[in-house]
Amino acid sequence: MSDALAGLLTIGVLVLALAAVHVPLGDYLARVYRSERHLPVERFVYRLCRVDPGAQQRWTVYALSLLGFAAVSVLLLYLLLRLQRVLPLSLGHSGLPPSGAFNTAVSFVTNTDWQWYSGEAVMGQLAQLAGLAVQNFLSAATGLAVAVALIRGFVREGTDEIGNFWVDLVRSVIRVLLPLAFLSALLLAACGAVQDFAGAHTFTTLEGGDQTILRGPVASQQAISVLGTNGGGYFNANAAHPYENPTALSNLLQTFLMLLIPSVLPRTFGRLVGSPRHGWVLFAVMAVLWTVGLTLTTVFEATHHGTVPREVGAALEGKETRFGVWNSALFGHSATATSSGANDASYDSFTPLGGGVLLLNMLLGEISPGGIGGGLIGMLVLAVLAVFIAGLMVGRTPEYLGRKIRQREITLVALYVLAMPFAVLVGVGLALAFPGPREAILNPGPHGLTEVLYAFVSAANNNGSAFAGLTSGTTFYNTALALAMLFGRFLPMVLVLALAGSLAAQQRVPVSSGTLPTHQPMFAGLLTGVAVIVTGLTFFPALALGPLAEGLK
Amino acid sequence: MTRHLFRQTAAGLRMLLVLTVLLGALYPLAVWGVSQLAFHHRAEGSLIHHEGRVVGSSLIGQRFTGRGWFHPRPSAAGAEGYDPRASGASNLGPDNPELLDRVHRRRDAVSHADGVPAAEVPPDALTASASGLDPHVSPDYAHRQAARVADARGLDVRRVTELVDAHTGGRVLGFIGAERVNVLELNLALLAAS
Structure with a gap:
């Protein structure tokens, strides 16, 4: 069988699997967040934490809960990383330096999982288990919570209450992430991912050399890392490491898990707002963008575009034999389109335009289908923007799902859309203005610019993947990228919660002949156009100097 | 507030x-x-035992440099390659002259050692993997090494080629991933046959 046919069949199986679970899982999620009942274990957690699950929060209190939770999470994770030497299971690793610990704490709390360090060289098992893996769950649950709060903005009428952050958080963990992660971890372990607490093991190889293998609780961490679109690796090689991703089957499973929740959330949205067709429109836009991106990435990788791939006869530098080019392109595209940022190949060694598509996936603002929660949020914000633009063009009152898009709403949306580009362009500008940060670049020419651009785009979009040639473990990059991650995560979240509060306070406007239909294919087309134009106008100059200059020369 | x-x-x-x-x-x-x-x-890491001791893991590639062994792909993990304490890729870009230079040197070395025309050296022999611990090579690269290995061990080439075929894994379910040969397992079989 040819590589192309095998690759197409693999994509087909992935799409079928996602299609099969779309409606049941999407509807299940809708029930989870609509339910009035609390499970016994959830009641137990609320009692221990002295939280009243019956209380409803205004958007400001919801946002304060989220920010307070994130603040203590960053602080405790920072301390855990700084003090790991004196804590158990450190495997002899010393504490991380201040800027490195700050970067990593922020990175995992913001669902980014940018890793300046090499896991096997600096992380003890306690830091991985109780710090990084826990935040993989909690940052994903936070993303889900904000998405659900925004949906409530379109569901509720004449109220200033948008739900209870603690209930949304705990339900996301207990009813969604934990059961799926447990099952996925066992499947990964069945494929050969390690789950072991033994330390380093040195032995003599067959030829007589020494080799030291490292193991750890990898399967449990990798499962939530991909399911929660976190993407942090236990080891430096991330999902290319055979102990994290042992076979082509585990590779496909991880690709599936990255796409799983982001791709079903439009269904959940459609269910909760009582109009599945509105969900289908958002899903269609995500699917179109994902398919176009996958086609481009695969074509560039499989036709070994670029100097070295052409010389070698395949784009195999930085790719694993068991995955091959097609499955690596599928994984890489899905990891950057979902804000997971995991990698089963070296993205820095991708072909110039193939790597450019990975960058573009993030520049779209992570909406194809985007991160867990974040993807749906980004798409809804663009939907509001699209009805506003359409309203201006044809002179109709901008409305979406019976809510008027007034000055307040569109201001919040505009700030949301500008937040990420601001963090990216200011960060890249600063990095390139100083000689120190410029020296961290590995590859010469336009590719070097792409390394820096990629880093800030990845951080500000909370993706976490890297053109890993950049030596990013410096005080400058650790601090600047951490600030980009914080800015790119929490400013948009607060804006979205304010938007939810503003929408929930409105009374539903009845549908009239002047209402733009937002549940039909034409609106999907408009929405796609808005997404592409917003990105294109903002980032075309930067792309032209980086991947386009390299790929089209 | x-x-x-x-x-x-x-x-x-x-x-x-x-x-x-x-x-x-x-x-x-x-x-x-x-x-x-x-x-x-x-869960313990798929360790392989030989003569009562651990000699490796079927998932983690290891270094083989002698003429009588099948060689793995180039590796960027650690100074000498295949060091699980430093997993990772070269991260060299597709237009990087340094990478092009490495590819040329690898092609010369493989072509010389295995007696393969330079133009026919398989891609995976010229490129480092993403993890630096890739346990596999392509069936093509394994076959290209068979003559050298057979010669060094005084074995019949056909016998060695049979071993390569026996250790060639197909795509999962016939279409997922790529065909591959596990180098450590093949070398263990080679040892048993010698």
């Missing part, structure tokens, strides 16, 4: 501690318990 911030942050701290017990201890221990019972060998 300040009152809310203080109260919710305190709740957040309690929530973080409670959920850390659940997600940071109970969850990984449950996965550990089940996987150690159900797939003990794999």
